[in-house]
Amino acid sequence: MGSSIATAGYTFVVEETKEVVGEDLGLLQEKLLQLNWGVQHPASGPMRLKVWVDGDEVVKVDPDIGYVLRLLEKLVEYRTWINAIVNVERACFMDDFGTMTGYSIAAEKIAGVEVPKKADYVRTILCEGGRIVSHLIGLGSFVGVMGVHTPMQWALIAREKFLDAFETFSGQRIATSSIVPGGVRYEPTGKFIEKMVVAVDYLEKEFIPRYEEVFVDNPTLKIRSVGVGKVSKEKAIEIGLAGPALRASGVASDIRKDYPYAAYGELDFKVITKEEGDSYARYLVIWEELKESAKIIRQAIEGLPEGDYRTKFPIKVPQGEAYVNVEWARGCFGFHLVSEGGTGPYRLKMRAPSFANLWAMPEIMKNVKLADVPVIFASLYMCHGDIDR
Amino acid sequence: MEAWLKALFFPGFLFLLVVFLMIFYFERKILADVHLRTGPYYVGKWGILQTTADVFKLLQKEFIIQRRANKLLFSLIPFVAFLLVVALIAFIPFSENLWVVSTSFDLLIILALVTGMPPVFFYAGWASKSKYSFIGGLRVVNQMISGEIPLWLSALSVAVFFGTLNNLEIVKESSFLSFLVLLPAFLIFITSTLIVTDRPPFDIPEAEQEVVYGFLTEFGGFNYAILVLSKLVELFALYCVAVILFLGGFKGPVLPGIVWFFIKIAFLYLFTFVVRASTPRIRMDQLLRFCWKVLTPLALLNLAFVILIKMFLF
Amino acid sequence: MLEEVKEKVSSKFGFQCEEYDTNILLVHCTKERLRELVSYLKELGFNYPHTVSVVDYTPKGNGFQVNYVLENLEEKNLVMVRVELPENDLSVPTVSDIFPPLQPHEREAWEMFGIDFIGNPRLEVMLLPQWAKGLFPLRKSYDFKKHRKPTKEKK
Numbered sequence: 001m002g003s004s005i006a007t008a009g010y011t012f013v014v015e016e017t018k019e020v021v022g023e024d025l026g027l028l029q030e031k032l033l034q035l036n037w038g039v040q041h042p043a044s045g046p047m048r049l050k051v052w053v054d055g056d057e058v059v060k061v062d063p064d065i066g067y068v069l070r071l072l073e074k075l076v077e078y079r080t081w082i083n084a085i086v087n088v089e090r091a092c093f094m095d096d097f098g099t100m101t102g103y104s105i106a107a108e109k110i111a112g113v114e115v116p117k118k119a120d121y122v123r124t125i126l127c128e129g130g131r132i133v134s135h136l137i138g139l140g141s142f143v144g145v146m147g148v149h150t151p152m153q154w155a156l157i158a159r160e161k162f163l164d165a166f167e168t169f170s171g172q173r174i175a176t177s178s179i180v181p182g183g184v185r186y187e188p189t190g191k192f193i194e195k196m197v198v199a200v201d202y203l204e205k206e207f208i209p210r211y212e213e214v215f216v217d218n219p220t221l222k223i224r225s226v227g228v229g230k231v232s233k234e235k236a237i238e239i240g241l242a243g244p245a246l247r248a249s250g251v252a253s254d255i256r257k258d259y260p261y262a263a264y265g266e267l268d269f270k271v272i273t274k275e276e277g278d279s280y281a282r283y284l285v286i287w288e289e290l291k292e293s294a295k296i297i298r299q300a301i302e303g304l305p306e307g308d309y310r311t312k313f314p315i316k317v318p319q320g321e322a323y324v325n326v327e328w329a330r331g332c333f334g335f336h337l338v339s340e341g342g343t344g345p346y347r348l349k350m351r352a353p354s355f356a357n358l359w360a361m362p363e364i365m366k367n368v369k370l371a372d373v374p375v376i377f378a379s380l381y382m383c384h385g386d387i388d389r
Numbered sequence: 390m391e392a393w394l395k396a397l398f399f400p401g402f403l404f405l406l407v408v409f410l411m412i413f414y415f416e417r418k419i420l421a422d423v424h425l426r427t428g429p430y431y432v433g434k435w436g437i438l439q440t441t442a443d444v445f446k447l448l449q450k451e452f453i454i455q456r457r458a459n460k461l462l463f464s465l466i467p468f469v470a471f472l473l474v475v476a477l478i479a480f481i482p483f484s485e486n487l488w489v490v491s492t493s494f495d496l497l498i499i500l501a502l503v504t505g506m507p508p509v510f511f512y513a514g515w516a517s518k519s520k521y522s523f524i525g526g527l528r529v530v531n532q533m534i535s536g537e538i539p540l541w542l543s544a545l546s547v548a549v550f551f552g553t554l555n556n557l558e559i560v561k562e563s564s565f566l567s568f569l570v571l572l573p574a575f576l577i578f579i580t581s582t583l584i585v586t587d588r589p590p591f592d593i594p595e596a597e598q599e600v601v602y603g604f605l606t607e608f609g610g611f612n613y614a615i616l617v618l619s620k621l622v623e624l625f626a627l628y629c630v631a632v633i634l635f636l637g638g639f640k641g642p643v644l645p646g647i648v649w650f651f652i653k654i655a656f657l658y659l660f661t662f663v664v665r666a667s668t669p670r671i672r673m674d675q676l677l678r679f680c681w682k683v684l685t686p687l688a689l690l691n692l693a694f695v696i697l698i699k700m701f702l703f
Numbered sequence: 704m705l706e707e708v709k710e711k712v713s714s715k716f717g718f719q720c721e722e723y724d725t726n727i728l729l730v731h732c733t734k735e736r737l738r739e740l741v742s743y744l745k746e747l748g749f750n751y752p753h754t755v756s757v758v759d760y761t762p763k764g765n766g767f768q769v770n771y772v773l774e775n776l777e778e779k780n781l782v783m784v785r786v787e788l789p790e791n792d793l794s795v796p797t798v799s800d801i802f803p804p805l806q807p808h809e810r811e812a813w814e815m816f817g818i819d820f821i822g823n824p825r826l827e828v829m830l831l832p833q834w835a836k837g838l839f840p841l842r843k844s845y846d847f848k849k850h851r852k853p854t855k856e857k858k
Contacts, residue, residue: 035520043598056673066830073815074841109724145598146669147589153424220590220669237751237776240804251776253751258779259726323727323772323783325753336756336770340763349756351772359807370524371672374598388830 032059035370039067043145043374045384053370061365061373063358069388076348081107081317082180084345091333091350092383093174094137095130097123098328100179103348105261106324106337107181111317116308117263119183124263124300125196126179127326128293129166132203133159134329135290138381142283143215145374146224151215158207161199168192183310193301200294208291216287225279229364229376232277239360242353243331244285245380249277255327267299279379286381315343330354330381350389354382395489396479405478409621413440415655416662423666450610455517458607462516467608467615470509474619477502477626482557484639484646495556496548499630500541503585506623507533510594513616514604525603528673529587529594535680536584536591540627542688543577546695547634560638568635570698573691575635579657581684582631584676586624588661590668591676628657704778708747716740726780734786734795741771741784741798749773749782755808757816759843766790767818771798771805788818797822815841 035051038044048064072091076084088103089096101123108115136159140152163173169192170178170185178185215221231241236249246253254271256264272288274281321338331353340346357380365376398404414429414437421428429436454460480495482488492498507530514526550571551559568575584591595603608616632638632653639646671679705728709720712730718740723729732740753772760768771784786795797820799806807829809820814828817839828836839845 033520035524041601066828066832069830071840074845143669147592147596147598148665148667148669150424150666153426157425214667218667218669220671223671223675224669238803240752240802253776321758322724323781325781332753334753334772336754336758336772338758347758349754349758351754351756355807356804359804369672369674371593371596371599 037373038064043377047384047387049373049377051370051373056370058365058368058370058373061362063361065358065384065387067388068384072389073348073350076345078344080315080344081111081313084348085180086175086177088348088350089175089177090385091352091389092134092330092354092385094134094383095127095329096175097126097130097179098326099333099350100177101127101262102324102326102328102333102335103337104179104181105326106322106335107313107317107345109322109324110320110337110339111181111314113182113311113313115183116311117305118188118307118309119311120263121300121304122184122188122309123179124267125188125297125304126166126169126176126184127262128296128300129162129196129199131329132290132293132297133162134383135286135293138286138329138378139211139215139283139290142279142286142375142378142381143221145378146221151211154207154211158199158203161195161202165192165195165199168195180310180313182313183308185310187309188304193304196297196301200297203290204294208294216284222280225283225375225379226276228279228372229368229379230276230278231364233275235363236277239363240356241360241380242356243328243381244289245282245357245360246331247272248274248281248285250275253332255325255332259325261324261326263300263303264296266303267296269296269299279375282379282381316341325351328353330383330386331357352386352389354384354386355389357382358387392489395487399487402475405475405622405625409618409625410440410444412621412625412658413443415658419659419662420666423663444614447614448611452611453609455519455607457518459516459518462512463607464612466509466513466516467612467619470506470513470619471615471622473502473505473509474622474626478622478629480556481626481629482560482633482638483629483650485557487647488557491555491557493553493555496544496554496559496630496634499626500544503540503623503627504537506585510604513608517604517607519607521601522604522606524600525594525606528600529604531673532587532591532593532676533585535677536581536684539577539680539684539688540581540585542685542692543574543581544630544634546574546688546692547571549692550695550699556633556638560633560640563637563640568637570695571635573687574695575631577684577688577691578631578635579660581680581688582624582627583661583664584680586620586627588624589665590670592670593673593676596670624661625654628654631657704775705780705782708744708782711747712740712743715743723783728780728782730782730784732784732786734788737784737786738796738798738801741773742801744773744782744784745801748775748777751776752802752805752808753781755805755812757812757818757841759816759841761790762843764790767793767816769795769812769818773802793817794819794821796820799823815839817842 032052032054035053036048037051038048039046046067050062050064051058052060070090072087075087079087085100085103089100091099136155140155143151166176167173169188170176231249233250236246236251241249250273252271252273257271269292272285272292274285317339319339319341324335325332333353334351336349337345338347361376361380365373368376396402418428429439432439432442454463477499479489480499482491510529511526514522547559548554550567551562553559587594595605605613605616632650636653639650641649709728712718713720716736719731721729751774753774756770756772758768760766767788769786769788772781774781788795795818797809799809806823806825809823810826810829812818813820813826814831820826
């Protein structure tokens with residue numbers, strides 16, 4: 001069976017035990033040079049990419065992950081149903097609301113708990129807030145890998161306003177633990193709504209025009225990213241890309257639209273797709289989703305119903321299981337939650353979109369230049385916490 | 390003043406150090422302004438001593454040599470590089486009587502010294518015996534050599550136009566008309582200056598996200614400070630040359646010559662910083678294509694244009 | 704749409720199918736015909752694989768359960784293929800040549816649960832450190848305390 005994979009055109013790196021040692025590190029003698037792009041590298045984050053280069057051309061790429069493994073799936077089994085959100089949200093700190101929402105919906109499905117409508121709307125507002133926060137950092141780091149740190153600084157200023165709103169809501173800026181099975185943990189006060197409106201106003205009136213003027217349609221940015229890491233529609237599905245990367249290849253796959261959860265079924269928004277499938281298209285998808293999210297937040301705030309924000313969630317949940325997908329900032333996040341009638345989850349499998357994107361990356365990074373490696377890596381929009389879990 | 394006193398104090402070494410601390414400071418302040426940050430703030434008035442503090446921090450650092458590295462070259466190279474580029478400053482007339490040396494081959498010597506830099510930086514990368522340093526060293530040679538041709542050609546057009554290689558004479562003969570005629574050469578010169586001194590958007594040899602810090606990866610502390618300083622001096626010297634060749638040097642009304650000189654330099658630096666804050670880095674192959682297919686032919690055409698003007702109009 | 708798939712699968716393979724959730728169909732499969740079923744599902748349009756999820760039911764004496772989740776991007780529905788493995792025979796044929804994206808997922812399931820995916824070209828530790836190979840930390844029998852690294856004693 002191994003040979004059939006090779007004939008299908010896929011290369012899985014099977015072993016690379018040969019280490020270059022000695023005085024001269026194999027410089028000039030070896031035609032292929034193995035570069036360790038990470039763990040100690042300015043742009044890699046806590047992971048290692050083994051990059052084999054032939055001159056300036058990348059021959060082969062192999063990710064080495066596991067540097068931030070926390071085994072969240074195991075830790076969840078030692079928690080109660082409510083406490084488990086603390087582990088679930090730590091999949092990635094950029095957008096913790098998406099993961100908490102997914103887990104809560106799965107738990108509610110097993111327990112048969114109906115969530116009040118207000119909680120659904122607050123979840124939507126928080127999820128989109130989290131998506132904006134995550135996308136801002138995604139935009140900043142994409143341009144950041146080309147040596148310009150301005151977008152990141154601008155994005156962080158806009159992000160700050162959203163973090164302020166989260167702080168008013170839950171008392172925490174990043175790890176909020178605010179969405180639990182059975183609703184949301186806190187009353188969405190007027191002050192929170194006010195701060196959220198301030199943040200969205202800042203985003204729409206100041207950040208977006210300023211950013212659009214300089215870093216969208218930037219000619220040098222286009223030189224660097226148009227046509228780099230191109231993935232066709234068929235190829236994108238075949239190698240299993242997820243999230244913005246999949247949509248940039250022309251596949252309209254958005255869980256919010258396809259399998260509506262929370263309040264997304266009642267709101268009006270569109271799924272952003274691009275046909276080109278290159279790094280620049282992926283960047284534009286993130287950019288346009290950011291604008292779309294701001295609109296969703298406005299709609300959800302307008303339509304926020306009165307009523308309870310939380311119902312009672314049973315301590316012991318009956319036997320059962322559920323598979324729930326949510327559209328997280330970085331793609332479709334799947335939760336396979338199993339209950340055996342205990343006070344906590346029996347098993348939770350998290351399907352991480354960044355994990356899928358990471359292992360699709362070696363296919364995309366064939367025959368590119370060394371300088372394209374960070375560009376493609378950043379355009380696939382991955383989170384290391386999410387890859388390792 | 391004696392020549393060696395000049396070299397040591399006024400247009401020379403100490404003066405340069407102060408100028409660089411100020412340039413560093415302004416770079417950080419302007420970048421911070423574009424970033425919507427505050428920038429240096431706490432050390433000294435308006436944070437003006439922050440850069441000095443940073444340099445002293447670098448000087449206190451431990452002197453680390455990698456076990457594999459070529460120890461002699463590794464510790465020698467930063468000083469060689471620094472001496473090479475500091476010699477450039479001696480030929481710059483900051484005002485009518487503020488210069489260390491003035492010969493009839495000023496321009497030639499400056500360009501020759503600039504051409505001497507790539508091997509030095511390459512050896513800096515090679516002596517580190519590290520993969521990223523080595524790649525950075527290769528890239529620096531690749532980039533500088535392709536950038537130097539248009540640099541030479543555009544500087545040559547000035548020499549042809551004025552018929553001299555002496556900096557002082559060039560400044561004296563320059564006028565508004567000469568500025569207009571040499572405008573294309575000026576643009577080519579500035580672009581290739583950015584390429585030769587690997588400033589953004591051409592900072593390919595030290596592209597952080599690709600090759601860590603290029604040939605500077607293994608350097609630390611004092612060695613690092615000196616190497617970075619020599620790169621900055623190179624940029625400063627080339628900007629001085631640009632001001633002398635194209636912008637009329639120290640000429641200007643009312644204010645003393647040296648003030649005009651530094652105002653012009655400041656404009657060039659402002660341009661550099663704004664470009665740095667808004668333009669992504671381009672790729673090596675794109676840069677080479679740009680240098681050899683666009684910049685060099687343009688520089689040649691410009692040279693022909695200047696020669697024609699010289700033949701028929703003057 | 705899932706009704707059709709349900710009929711087709713149960714008539715062609717005779718597997719028991721049930722509705723798992725709205726939009727999700729659960730197919731109870733045997734490991735001998737797993738590859739056949741998965742390639743058939745791929746032909747039916749379930750071309751986007753989500754994950755391989757393993758559940759450890761050994762405390763109840765039910766062995767392991769391997770779930771393959773596949774999505775149909777056109778019709779917007781999912782199918783979950785379930786294979787039950789007895790505790791003493793933890794091997795299942797790989798589907799990584801039919802769905803290449805599932806290769807790392809299988810690899811993860813192998814290192815966390817010790818399930819042998821026969822034919823997977825790259826079963827080696829990925830997330831765990833090299834010394835933890837063969838510990839299978841997500842199994843229910845894994846004892847946290849036993850494998851805890853000794854901490855420095857305070858003096």
